[in-house]
Amino acid sequence: MASFWAKEVPATIIIAALLVWIMPMMIGTYTLTVLVIYGMLGFSLGLIWGFGGILCFGQAAFFGLGAYTYAIAAINIGDSTIPMLLAVLVPAAFAALLGAMMFYGRLTDVYLGVITLVVTLILFKFISSTAGPEYVIGKARLGGFNGIPGFQTLNVPGRPNDYIYGDPYFYFCAVLLLIVYLLVSWLLKSSFGRVAVGIRENEVRVALMGYDVSARKTVLFSVGAAVAGLAGALFANWGEIVTPNLFSLGQSAEIIIWCIVGGLGTRIGPIVGAAGLAYLKFLLGQQSMIDNTLLTGIILVLFVLFLPKGLVPAIVSLWRISFGQRRRVPRHGARRLRSRSAGHG
Amino acid sequence: MAEIVLETAGLTMRFGGVVASDNVDFKLRAGELRCLIGPNGAGKSTFFKCITGLLTPTSGQVFMRGHETTGWSPHQVAALGVGIKTQVPNLMDGLDVFENIWMAARRFLPMQDAMRKASEVIERLALGPIARTELGRLAHGERQRVELGLVVAGDPWLVLLDEPAAGMSADDVERMSGIIREMTRTAAVVIVEHDMQFIRSIASTVTVFHQGAVLMEDHVDRVMADPTVRNVYLGKKA
The missing domain is CATH 1.20.5 (Single alpha-helices involved in coiled-coils or other helix-helix interfaces)
Structure with a gap:
């Protein structure tokens, strides 16, 4: 723990500062912002899957929930501060309920995957079918497949007319990712995190030691959802619109691929995987020769075959x-x- | 007489039509060392699983130090201060020996004390040279020893071991019985075991199971001399 504060925290901050300084010289900050957001989303699944052994097929559900929560709350409240907090809390609470149901019900991995997948589908179908005028929360119309545009975007707390956008918004997202990264690192170094890894390794053994496995998995699942929700709120601010596509299966699958390619069981891997693949997708989006999803699939297959541990662990062992x-x-x-x-x- | 730390009353477990545990009344006093023996399918392991919470008995009750623990989940039983080792080794293969033992100690101790406790257990069980080796890379005997270390690290007052000597070499078994004898100084110990050599070496009271029920309960030497037990083990009609 001592070396964490003395070495790892300063080192992480320095590296992050260098990246934030250098990257905008190569890639526009508008694109970088979304890469940072996807990095945070990948990180959220990397936490619960890589360190807690919980394979969630519906991480996009929490991402979308965070985005929608932000949009709806921002329309109703008008200032972005409380909506940002709600966008973290609502997915966390939703995940706590869903997680408690799954983990206290002693569901095994396969059923866990199925349930999280189905929850994502239900949310997608539900939000898509809310086009009618009767679907209103406060002043916000859910808008069905068209989504919700025109909500209050991020502003300086208490000053609704001082918007944070463009370059400052990129720095805001980068700093948030750094803070989340450090908090999660601290969590993983703590007893809670170490026991979580124990649960990933052997659930029965950890229970036989006297730890309440279900409660701990529920908490970890909820923390992961909170991070995904925050990423969703940042995404809503970046895109200035939220649509049901946030909940789509494609989105969920992509998060899983980011984690596999980046390196499961590492903290930085899912972030690198997410940002890297999302940037590739962005580049490919500018041409029409090769299909995007086809290439993502090929990359996944190649990684599973030749670098099954992912990019970051491979680089580390090479080093x-x-x-x-x-x-x-x-x-x-x-x-x-x-x-x-x-x-x- | 010492306090009764573990008691079952009319414990019965049915799997469909099969009665795996049949109306078992069992008492264990503090500081006692008890072996459960019996041929395959006698219901020892089922009984063990009912006590540890891995199975919920069909009927009957389990008491531990005055708490009724019937239907509790394993983590609740373990949290009372009961050390459990299952038949199939249950270890965290991706983590090293120290981390495994630390985690067991951390359940009942604060961070720093758990570190000290883990080092102490590692020294006591002579695991020093492999303390930083991943469990997945260890030999079977070492893994069994580490699992005992996990049990010891929680400072239990009741220890339940399912076949601790299974598949171990003679040296390992000897070391194991030393560790178990040491445990009995602070805890009552129940051992499910096939290996008669091992049971003799720790010389204890034995409860014989047969077809789910308790056949007899006595010192190991008298049990082994008993004609009924011999017949049960050799498969003849008792």
């Missing part, structure tokens, strides 16, 4: 092979020898 080991050879080798002789002696 260790080429640079890290030379310094550590004597100690490392000795330790391995000792443990081997102990194992078979």
Whole structure:
């Protein structure tokens, strides 16, 4: 824990600052903003799947819920501060309910996947069918397939006419991602996070130690949904419109692919995977030769076949092979020898 | 006489038409070491699972130190201070030995104390050289020992072990019985076991199961000399 505050936090902040400084020289901040948002969305699934072993096929549900919550609340309230908070709290509460139902019901992985998938579908179908004038929440019309446009976008707290957009909005999103990243890192270093990893490794064993596995999984699931909800609210502000497509299955599938390609079980992997693949999609969107989804599929297949652990773990081990080991050879080798002789002696 | 720490009253478990546990009345006192034996399918493991909460008995009750624990889930039973080792090794394969044991200790202790406790358990069970090795890379005997370490780390007052000596070498078994003897200083211990050699080496009271019910309960030597038990083990009609 001490080395976390002394080394990891400053290092993360420095690297993040460098990236925020350099990246806008190569990619426009408007595109970068959405890459950061997708990074946060990928990160939310990377947390619950990579560290909690919960494969959620419906992370897009929380993303969309966050976006819609923000849009509806912003229309009704007029200032963006409370809607931003609600966009985090509503998906978290929804996930807590859904999670409690699934985890206390002792559902296994497959059913968990099916239920989260179906919940996403239900939300998608429901929101798509709200075109009629009777679907109104306060002053906000849900608008069916056309979505909700024209809500109050992010403003300086308490000053509804001072909008945050363009470059400052990019910095705002980047700083939020950094804060979320650090908070989640701290969570994973804490006892709660370590036990969560234990649950991923062997649920029965952790229960036999006396930990309430269902409660812990529900909390983690809810934290993941809160992060996804925040990403959704940021996305709503970026696009200035929310549509049912946020809930679509394609979106959910993409998040899973980001995690696999980036590297499951790492913190940075899903962020890199999300931003990388989303940027690729953006580039491909400018031409019509190759189909976008086809290429995403090919990338997924190639990764599963050749880099099943994902990009970041592959780079890390490559780094260790080429640079890290030379310094550590004597100690490392000795330790391995000792443990081997102990194992078979 | 010492306090009764574990008691079952009329514990019955049915799977469809099969009665796996038949009206078992069982009492265990503090500090006692008890082995449950019986041929395959005698209902030892079912009985074990009913106590630990892995199964909910069809009828009957389980009491632990005055709490009625019938129908509790395993984590609630474990949280009372009961150390459990299942028949199939249950370990966190992707984590190292220290992390495994630390997690067991952390349930009952604050962060720093849990670290100290984990180091202490690792030293006591002679796991030092492999403390930073992932569980998935260890040999079977070592894994069994680590799982005992997990049980010990929680400082339990009742220990339930399902076949701790299964598939272990003679040396490992000997070390295991040493650890178990040490446990009995602070806890009552129940062991489900096939290995008679092992049971003799820890010389205890034995409860014999047969067709789901308790056949007899006595010291291991008298049990082994009993003609009915011999017949049950050899498959003859008792």
